[in-house]
Amino acid sequence: MTEELKVAVDRKASGAVLYTKGYINNVGGEEIASRAYELMDDGVRTLLLNLRDTKIVNSIGISILIEIIEKMIDKGGKIAFCCLTPVIHKTFQIMGLANYAAIFDNEESAMKELGL
Amino acid sequence: MSPLVHQFAEFLHDLQQLERAALPSHGSLILDAFTKHTPYDVGAVYLRDARGPEMRLAAKSRLCVAPEILDGDSLDSAPLDPKPRHIIPMRTAREDFGVIALSGDISSDEDLRMLHAAGTFAASLLNTHRLAQEMREGDFQLKYRLWELESLYDIGLSIAGTLNIDALADEILFRMISLINARRAALFLRDGDKFRVYRSFGDTRSDFLDDEITDRVVAAGEALTFEDASECIFPGCIATVAVPIKGNNAVIGVLAAGDRETREGDVGAFEANELRLLSLFANQVAIALENARLHKEALEKQAMQRELDLAATIQSDILPKSIPVVEGIELAALSRPAKQVGGDYHAFFQREGTLTTVVADVAGKSMPAALLVSAFHAAIQLLFAEGRELGDIATELNRHIHSWSAENKFITMIVVTIDPEAETIQFVNAGHNPCYVITGDHIEQLRSHGLPIGILGASKYMTQTRPFPAGSTVVLYSDGICEAENAAGDEWGNEAFEQLLARHANSSASEVRDAIAEAVDAFVADAPQKDDETLVVARTAS
Numbered sequence: 001m002t003e004e005l006k007v008a009v010d011r012k013a014s015g016a017v018l019y020t021k022g023y024i025n026n027v028g029g030e031e032i033a034s035r036a037y038e039l040m041d042d043g044v045r046t047l048l049l050n051l052r053d054t055k056i057v058n059s060i061g062i063s064i065l066i067e068i069i070e071k072m073i074d075k076g077g078k079i080a081f082c083c084l085t086p087v088i089h090k091t092f093q094i095m096g097l098a099n100y101a102a103i104f105d106n107e108e109s110a111m112k113e114l115g116l
Numbered sequence: 117m118s119p120l121v122h123q124f125a126e127f128l129h130d131l132q133q134l135e136r137a138a139l140p141s142h143g144s145l146i147l148d149a150f151t152k153h154t155p156y157d158v159g160a161v162y163l164r165d166a167r168g169p170e171m172r173l174a175a176k177s178r179l180c181v182a183p184e185i186l187d188g189d190s191l192d193s194a195p196l197d198p199k200p201r202h203i204i205p206m207r208t209a210r211e212d213f214g215v216i217a218l219s220g221d222i223s224s225d226e227d228l229r230m231l232h233a234a235g236t237f238a239a240s241l242l243n244t245h246r247l248a249q250e251m252r253e254g255d256f257q258l259k260y261r262l263w264e265l266e267s268l269y270d271i272g273l274s275i276a277g278t279l280n281i282d283a284l285a286d287e288i289l290f291r292m293i294s295l296i297n298a299r300r301a302a303l304f305l306r307d308g309d310k311f312r313v314y315r316s317f318g319d320t321r322s323d324f325l326d327d328e329i330t331d332r333v334v335a336a337g338e339a340l341t342f343e344d345a346s347e348c349i350f351p352g353c354i355a356t357v358a359v360p361i362k363g364n365n366a367v368i369g370v371l372a373a374g375d376r377e378t379r380e381g382d383v384g385a386f387e388a389n390e391l392r393l394l395s396l397f398a399n400q401v402a403i404a405l406e407n408a409r410l411h412k413e414a415l416e417k418q419a420m421q422r423e424l425d426l427a428a429t430i431q432s433d434i435l436p437k438s439i440p441v442v443e444g445i446e447l448a449a450l451s452r453p454a455k456q457v458g459g460d461y462h463a464f465f466q467r468e469g470t471l472t473t474v475v476a477d478v479a480g481k482s483m484p485a486a487l488l489v490s491a492f493h494a495a496i497q498l499l500f501a502e503g504r505e506l507g508d509i510a511t512e513l514n515r516h517i518h519s520w521s522a523e524n525k526f527i528t529m530i531v532v533t534i535d536p537e538a539e540t541i542q543f544v545n546a547g548h549n550p551c552y553v554i555t556g557d558h559i560e561q562l563r564s565h566g567l568p569i570g571i572l573g574a575s576k577y578m579t580q581t582r583p584f585p586a587g588s589t590v591v592l593y594s595d596g597i598c599e600a601e602n603a604a605g606d607e608w609g610n611e612a613f614e615q616l617l618a619r620h621a622n623s624s625a626s627e628v629r630d631a632i633a634e635a636v637d638a639f640v641a642d643a644p645q646k647d648d649e650t651l652v653v654a655r656t657a658s
Contacts, residue, residue, distance in 0.1 A: 023317075025299065026377045056290045056317075058297045059260050060377050066256075074136070087290070090270070094263045095256075 004028075005054075007035050012116045015046030017107070021053035029064030036068045036079075045077030048110050052083035062095050069100045078102075082110040124230060127153035131234065134241040135248075142245075143174020146216060146238055150204070151177060154231060156220035158198060162186050163206075163214035163242075171214055180219070204231050206239035213242045264393060267295055272400045279411040285315040288371070288401050293317055295397060296357075296390040298373035299383060300350045305369045305405075318374070321351050325358075325370055333358045334367050339391040339398070350374035355385040359398040363406060371398055427486035428453065431461075434493045440464050442471045444536035448629035450651040452596075459485035459527075460594045460648035461492060465500045469537055472500065473652050475592040476529040476569075477548065488525055492517060492569075506531055510544040510569065510577035517570035526570040530562070530592055534584060536656045541584035544577045549595055552614070554621050555588040559614055562590075587658035589628060591617065596647035600636045603643040608636055625653040 005028030008019040016039050022028055036047060049065075051057075057065075072079045082104040084092065092098050104110035130149040137145055143161040151157050160182040162171035171186040181197040200217035207213065216235060271291050285303050293301050300318030304311035304325045311325040326348040333340055339359035342348065349356050353374040361369035375383040376390065386394075431453065439447045449462060459478025464471065476492060478485045495516050499509045510531065517527060528548040534541050541553065547568030550561035566577045584590070600608045616635050620628050629651055636649065 023293070023299075025297070026379070026381050030381070055286075056293050058294050058377065059263075060297060060379050063256060063379065087270070087294075090266070091263060091294070094266055095259050 005031050007031055009035055009039070011039075011044075012111075015048065015114065015116045016044050017048045017050055017111075017116065019050045019053070024051075024054055024057040024061035024065070026060045026064070029061040033064050033068050037071070040072060040075055040077070045072070045075060046114050046116060047072060047077065047079045048107070048114055048116060049079065049081045050083050050107055050110075051081060051085075051088060052107075054088065055085055057088055057091060059095075062091065062097065065097060066095075066100075069097065073100065078114070080104060080110055080114055082107050123153045124234075127234060128237060131238050131241060134238065134245060139245075139249075142242065146206075147175040147177065149238075150216050150218060150231070150234070154218070154220075154227070156201070156218035158220055159200070159216060159218040160196065161214065161216050164212055174214070182217070186215075202228065202231065204235040206235045206242065208236070208239045208243050211239075211243060213239045264295065267291060268393070268396055268400065271397060272403075279408050281405070281408045281412065284404055284408050288404070289315055289317050292371060292373060292394070292397060295393055296373055296386060297377045298357075298386075299375040299377060300353065301371070301373045302349065303369060303371055306367070311370050314369075319351060320349060321347065325349070325372070329358055330370070333360050333370055336360075337362065337367075339394045341386050341391065343385055354383050357386040357391060357394060359391075359394045361398050361402045361405065363402055368402065368405060371401065423483045427483045430486040430490055431459075434490060435462065436464060440466060440471070442466060443469070444657050445471050445534060446625040446655045446657070447471070447473075448625040448651075448653045450629050450633055450649065452645065452649040454596070454645045454648050459489050460596065460650040461489050462592075462650050462652055463493070463496065467500075467503070470533050470535045471654065472506070472531060472533040473592060473654060474529060474531040475548065475551075475594060475650055475652055476527050477594045477648070477650075478527045479525055479568075484522075484525070488517070488521055488527065491520055492527055505579055506533060506542055506544045507577045507579040510546055510566070511575070514546070514569045514571075514575050514577065515573055518573035521570050526568040528564075528568045530564075532562070532590060532592065532654075534590065534654055534656065536586070539583060539585050539656075540581055541588075541590060542579050542581050544579055546577060547571075549593060549598060551593070552591040552617055553582065553584065553588060554591070554617055555583075555585055557618070557621055559617055559621075584656065586656050587622075589617075589621070589625065589653065589655040591628065591632075592652040593632075594648060594650040596645075596649035597632065597636060597651055599647065600640050600649065601643060601646055602640050608639045612639070625655040628653045628655070 005020060005022035005024060010017040018032065018035060020032060039047060069079050080102040083106060084103060089103060092103060104113065127149060133145055134142055143163060147159055147161045151159055158177040158180050160176035160180050161174045163174040165172050173182055173184050176182045196217055198219040200219050202218050204216040204218065206215065288303055289301050302316035302320050303314045305314040311330060313320050313323050329342060329348055337360060339357055342356040342358065347353055349372050355376060356372060356374045358370055358372040360367040361371060376386045378384055435451055439449055451462065459480060461476040462474060464473050474496065478488045495513055496509065499512050528546060530543065530545045530548040530551050532541055532543040532551065543562050545562055545564040546566045547564050550563040553560045553562060565580065567575050598608060598610050598613050616631060620631050632651060
C-alpha cells in the first residue's frame, strides 16, 4: 500500500474535478488544499472531489477538508464529494462535512447535479 | 467635528473584517484600519501570544522599526522607531489581546478617546474570533470523540462480519491508521515463536517483529510506546506504538503504528488516549481474527467433505450395479468403501463364453484416487471391447496410466479370465495381492508377476494360464480384506484367510463371500473400517 497522496485535476468549463489517490492525512490534506486553493484563485467556484482511490482519512485530513469547504463557501462557491468508501462516507457525516458539502455515490450523478 | 468622527463608521467597518479573517491576517487588518482612518500613518501591532506572556509583532508600517517580541510592560522602553506618540491597548474587561503603537500628528482628545474605543472594539472582535475558533475546535473535538466511539463500534461490527482474512487485514489497518492519526502501520501474525508481517501500510524494517519489542509487548499485555526503539519496526520512524492481539490462550498477533501526526505538520509520540483506543481496538481485532480463523477452518472442512462426497459418487457410479449372470459360473461380490474414499475398483466382462473379472486398488485417497479410478475404468472398458488379451490390456493400461497420472500414482491390479469350457484360468497380476484358486482341497495363490500399473511406462505384462477344473473357486480381493484391523491394531491376515477358504472349499461363491465378510467383521468388531474392502468370488459348476 502507498503512503503518499496523489492528486489529479480535471478542469471543466464550469469548475474542476480533483481525483485523490492515497491517504488523506496532514500531508495529503495539504496537497489537496494547495490544488484546491490554486483553482479557487483561478476563479473556480465549483469543485468536485472524487475520492474513489482513497481508503483512509484521518482527523487532520478531515480538518483540512473542512477548511477548504469553508474557504470555498466564503468565496460563494460549492464543494462536493463523490465515490466515498462506506467508512469515509460515515466519517464525513459524523464530522459534519456532509452539512456543508454534497456527497454523491458516483461521479456521473455529481457532475450532473453540479452542472460540470 | 473632527475628521476621525466623520470616518468612524468606516473605521469600525474595516475593523469588523477581523471576524471573518484568518488569524495570520489580523495584525495587518488592524494596522490598516488604524493608519487609514486616523492621522497616524506609521505604527506597529503587537498581539498577545496565547502560549506565553509576551506580545509578538503582528504587523508594522513599512518605515517602522519594531522588535519581534515585547516582554510584558516594556513597551515604553521598546526600541520602536519612530517613537510612538500613542499606544492603544486592545483590551476587554477580562483579557489583554495586544497593543497598537502609533506615530504621527496628534489630533484632539476626542479623537484619542475614539482611538481607545476602537482599540476596545478591536479587542472585542478578537475575543469573538477566538471564542468562535474555540467553539469550532470544541465542536470538532466533540465530533471527533463521537467518531472514535462510532469507529470502535463499527469496527466491532465490520471486522466481526469480515470473515475473509485478507479483507480483514486491510480493514484493520485502515481503521487503526484513521483512529490514531498514524502515518504507518503493520499487522503482525504469529508464525511459530515469531510474529510475521501480514499486512503493512508503509515499509517495515523486517518481515518479522523485532525480538526485543516482541518480548516487551507480550510481557506487558497492553499498548506500549517505543520512543527508544522507534526505528525497530518502521525505518526512519520517530515514535512507535505496539499492542498485542490476545487470543484465548496466547498472543496471536501484534498491531504496530508509527509516527502520530499533529495538525502543525509534525509527527510526535502517541498519547495516552491513543494507547487506550489502540488497546480497545486490539480486543476487537482479536475476536475478528479468531472468527476469521474458525470460518476458514469450517470452509476447508466443508470443501473437504464436498470433495469426499463427489469422489464417493464418482466411484460408486463406475462400480457394477449388479452381478452378471454367466452360464456355468456362479459369481458373488462385495464392495464396502471406507469412510474416507479410497480407490478400490472391480468389474466384470463377458466374451465368448468366458468371464473376465478385475480387482484393482488405486494408491491414494479422496478425489485424486477417484479420478484415477475413473480414468482406469474408461481405459479398461475400451481395451477389453477391442478384444485384446489380458497381457496386452495390462501393457496398454500401464502405458496410458503412466503417461496420464502423476509420478506417485499407481494402481495394483489383478485380472482373471475364466473359461469354463476349456477349464482354464488366465490372469495378469500387476503388483496386487495374490488371488486364491481353490480346487478340491488344494489352494493356490496367483502371485504378482509385474510392477503395479503406472510405475514404469515401458513395463510389459504377459498372460499366465493355469488349469481351472470344474468346481474350482477363485477369490480376488483388495488389501482392505486381508489387512482389516481390529481395535488392537492387529491384521486379520492371509493365514486366517486361507484357513477360512480351506473350510469352504466346497461352498458356493456367495457362501464363501458371506463367510469372509462375517469373519472380517467379527475380527474387526468395533474398530473403524480403515480401507475399502473389495471381494470377488467365482466358482465354476461341478
